[in-house]
Amino acid sequence: MGKCFSTLQFHTSRCDGCGDCMTACAQAKANTDDQAYSRIHILPKTAGEVVELALCRQCADPICVMNCPSGALSKNGDTGVIDWAESKCVNCLLCTAGCAYAGIVYEAKVGHVAKCDLCDGDPACVKVCPSEAIEYRTAARIFNAYAGKEDMFCRGLSACHGCNSELLIRHTMRMVGPDSVVAAPPGCIPGMGTVGYNGQTGAKVPIFHSLLTNTATMLAGVKMQYNRVGRDVTAIALAGDGGTSDAGFQSVSGAAERNDPILFICVDNEGYMNTGMQSSGVTPYGSWTSTTPVGGQMQGKRTEAKNLPIIMTMHNCSYVATASTAFLEDYYAKLEKAIKVAKTGMAYLHVHAPCPTGWRFPSGITTEVCRMQVRTNFVALWEYDPENGLRFTHPVDRPEPVADYLKMIGKYRHLSEEQIAHIQRTVDEKITYLRQLTVMAATRHPASVH
Amino acid sequence: MRSKYMIVGSSHAALEAATAIRLIDADGTLTLLTRDAHLPYSPTILPYVVSGRSQPDNVVLRDQAYFNDNAIVFVPGATVVSIDPAQSSLRLASGDTWRYDRLLIATGAAPMLPPVRGLTDVPFHVLRSLDDAINLRQAMGQARSAIVLGAGLIGMHTAENMAKADIAVTVVELQSHALAGYFEPRASAIIERTFARNGISMLMGQTLRSVERKGDGCLATLADGQTIAADLLLLCTGVKPNIGFLNGSGIEVDTGILVDDLMRTNLPNIWAAGDVAQARGFWGGKVINGILPNAVGQGRIAGLGMADDAGVTPFAGVVPLNTYSFFGQQAISVGRGSTGSGFEIEECGNEADGVYRHIVLKDGQLVGIATINDFIDAGIMWQLILRGTDLSPVKAEFIANPQLTGRRLMSQTWR
Structure with a gap:
């Protein structure tokens, strides 16, 4: 399995073009304030345009390296940086012919080509940026830590085109690992073949098809039996919103009240999508369903x-905690906590799962829909534990209008202006309510202020 | 002996093909045959070996550990003498026979010797292999004077090296100006002037009529009758593809091996890439342009095709491109000059200061750009040409500042 690396990400919307990054880079690389020595190049705004950037992308498949006749450039297998060896470089500039980003350029003042080396993993530009327009992204950690782990589901699950529930359960069970038992009540997740048929299952760990009404209690009982025989397993439920909020609720509520040691994941696609798109208790106001x-x-x-x-x-x-598959780092952090918690008490994860088939949007934009849920505050990402109370994990201070989210989705196509205004109002109220809870938590536990 | 993938050659096209194959197929047997005795190196590095900037043992592009790690059989000193496509086999000068499933011919090119009377009777040098470079460097140690025939990149580069080694150099070029393949006469004039200032005699529009032996060196007679004596004669009059061993194989050749946009020859299971391949020219025709970035791109396409990668992108076509450093100055050329009507030419710069910029546009698109001591990002200019980016909305800005405007355009594209 290959390796992924951290990299610099530039958000032009946050950049005001101050150039502090270039000064910091010149300082770090040449001990001068002269921006001509910088290896990151902020390109000033033109009328009506935004700040652009010229910077080495540390490509995985670097043409500069391929074009180098002297062996001076190489992709470092440990850090991911394209290393430049001054002793080998002959200044032929063929590397610059291979780069479409102006990431390696001839610097007249230094007399040779220069490129970003990510400052040994602690980039000087990031530290000085006043608007967080440059981020040192570490998303690759997920891939490096988990891509090599075994996928606990078989190939060929038959989820709908564009379904993110399959993505979610494969990610989840990679982290949970083989010492686990899965409960999957009726819903899309068994429907796509995870519980299997004819004596075969689609999972590589024990999985059982509980009833809609008894998932949490049955799973808690199974977990209790494993404890009794001395086996430490994660007992995990992969349930839909119907199996959690409606028919399944009394058992979920009971398990929660007893703080049974299980991890209950509600995959919320806002209705009974598997059986013909009927409405559930968590279907939002205004949604078309059958x-x-x-x-x-x-x-x-x-x-x-x-x-x-x-x-x-x-x-x-x-x-x-709540989660979104558009924010996987956030989800992984929460899942990691939840797995630990579920050894002794109940962990509940509510993951939003937009459904291309049932909600009527193109299957190619599922992740974009997930992202817009969060960017509009239609979905808020937060976590809660009894000691620290509730805190936002991805606060959105300047949300996009909810209408921009609604118009992506067919089930809202009929909405009137009044209905949209109503939804915007309830989203605002919900966020205000959550904010009050976070303030309450902060007052109770000043140390945990985020 | 048998190999699923067989690559003949060991320079950029061959190495990129091997890398590409291993991206797709980690296990299929893969063999690299090269007539060279050394580990892989780039012909482009040779002038730097001549100058002493690069040590011959420090220019290796892949070492034996790389071949071991990637399960590649590297066979140096293996000259292929014939190919039998019907049997999927090839024969080496040693008499060995190899069978292949898929074959890439990346044998590059060899120096073309000019028709000069008496050439066979005098000692002369060429510069195409590492051994050539080592020999030339050694010869330069004893030489006081030299003639370089051909003012292309290799000739000019080596002439500079010789001048820096205190050798009296005369450059003789048939065309009216130096580096005619890449630069307009005005640009070449700046380069030629720099050479002259550094004591190099630049004889443009001249040719050698004959050479004769004189002591350890030679006496050359030019077309106009003047004679020059030199300790050292270097021939840099271009290269020709190494295709002699293909005679009778049925592989279709013109100047080089004719390939389609996936680097396939006319025969199944045989690809060609790099300086030996004659591929689509960006502006039409089938051309050979022996530059490193083309070899890299073609090698990669061939390798992906050989490994049955479904995602292989067809070759966009050869765009001439060069970056050239001389006496601490930089000349960059991407694309071509105007070839008729409908072209817009923008020239600016200050030739007295050695600064020059030449931009050729057609229908709002970039056709070519050449600069001296005015850094532009060759990779970005190359992309602007390949993509046919419409520059009309930013034309004035582009002409005034191609570097900044080009960077901004590409950043917008990637964002």
């Missing part, structure tokens, strides 16, 4: 979704 149709009498669902993750914080769970 049981909340659009016609002369009805304009989609008339009632609000219940806020299930908040309801779970009102139980005795040891850990509750």
Whole structure:
């Protein structure tokens, strides 16, 4: 398995072109304030345009290295940096012919080509940027840590085109690992073949097809039996929102109240998508579903979704969090905590799972829909434990209008201006409510202020 | 002996093909045959070996450990003398026979010797292999004077090295100006002037009529009758593809091996790439342009095709490109000059200061750009040409500052 590396990410929307990064780079690389020595080049704004950037991307498949006739350039297998060896370089500039980013350029003042070396993993430019426009991204950690681990599901699960639930369960079980037992009540996850048929399953760990109504309690009982025989396993439920919020709720609530040592993951696609797109208790107001149709009498669902993750914080769970597959680092951090917690108490993860088939949007934009849920505050990412209370893990201070999210999705196509305004209002109210909870947590536990 | 993938050659095209094959197929047997006795190196590095800037043992592009790690059989000193496509086999000068499933011919090119009377009777040098470079460097140690025939990149580069080694150098070039393949006469004039200032005699529009032996060196007679004596004669009058061993193989050749946009020859299971291949020219025709970035790109396409990679992108076509350093100055040329009507030419710079910029546009698109002592990002200019980026909205800015405008355009594209 290959290795991924950290890299610099530039957010032009945050950059005001101050040039502090270039000064810092010149300082770090040549001990001068002269920006001509910088290896990061901020290109000043033109009228109506944004700041652009010329910088080495430390390509995985670097043409500069291929073009180098002297062996002076090489991709470092440990750090990912394209290393430049001054002793070998002959200044032929053929590397510059291979770069479409102006990432390696001839610097007249230094008399040879120069390029970013990521400052040995601690880039000087990032530290001085006043607007966080340059980030040293470490997303590769997930890949490096988990890509080599065994996928606990078989190939060929038959999820719909563009479904992110399959992505989610494969990611999840890679981290959970083989010492586990999975409960999967009726829903899309068994529907795509995880629980299998004819005596074969789609999972490589023990998996059972619980009833909608008994998942949490049955899983807690199985976990208890494993404990009794002295085996340490993670007992995990992969349930839909119907199996959690409606028919499954009494057992989830009971397990939470007892703080049973299980990890319960609710994969929320806002309805019974597997059986024909019926409405559930967490289907948002205004959604078209097959049981909340659009016609002369009805304009989609008339009632609000219940806020299930908040309801779970009102139980005795040891850990509750919301998550989105567009923010996998955030999800991994929460999953890691949840797995630990589930050794002794109940962890509840509520993961939002937009559904191309049931919600009517193109299968290619699932992740973009996930991202817009968060960017509009339609979905807030937070975590809760009884000791520290609730805190946002990805606060969105300047949210996009909810209308921009709604218009991506077919199930909201019929919405009137009034309905959209109503949804915007409820989103704002929900965020205000969550903010109050975070303030309350901060007041109670000043040390945990984020 | 048998190899699933067989690559003949060991320079840039061959090495990139091997890398590409290993990206797709980690296990299939892969063999590199080269007539050279050394580990792989680049012909481009040779002038630097001549100058002493690069040590011959420090220019290796892949070492034996690399071949071991990647399960590649590297066979130096193996000259292929014939190919039998019907049997999928090739024969070496040693008499060995190799069978292959897929074959890449990346044998590069060899110096072309000019038709000069008496040439066979005098000692002369060429510069194409590492041994050539080592020999030339050794000869330069004893020489006081030299004639360099041909003012192309290798000739000019070596002439500079010789001048720096206190050798009296005369450069003789058939064309009216130096580096005619890459630069307009005005640009070449700046380069020629720099050479003259450094004591190099630049005889443009001249040719050798004959040479005769004189002591350890030679006496050359030019077309206009003047004679020059020199301790050392270096021939840099271009190269020709190494295709002699293909006679009778049925592989279609013109000047080089004719290939399609996936570097396939006319015969199944045989590819060609690099200086030996005659491939699509960006502006039409089938051309050979022996420059390193083309070899790299073609080698990669061939390797991916040989390993059945479905994602291989067809070759976009040869765009001439060069970066040339001389006496601490930089000349860069990407694309071509105007070839008729409909071209817009923008020239600026200050020739007295040795600064020069020449931009050729057509229909709002970049066709070529050449600069001296005015750094432009060759890779970005190359992309602007290949992509046919419409420069009309930013034309004035581009002409005024091609570097900044080019960078901004590419940054927008990537963002």
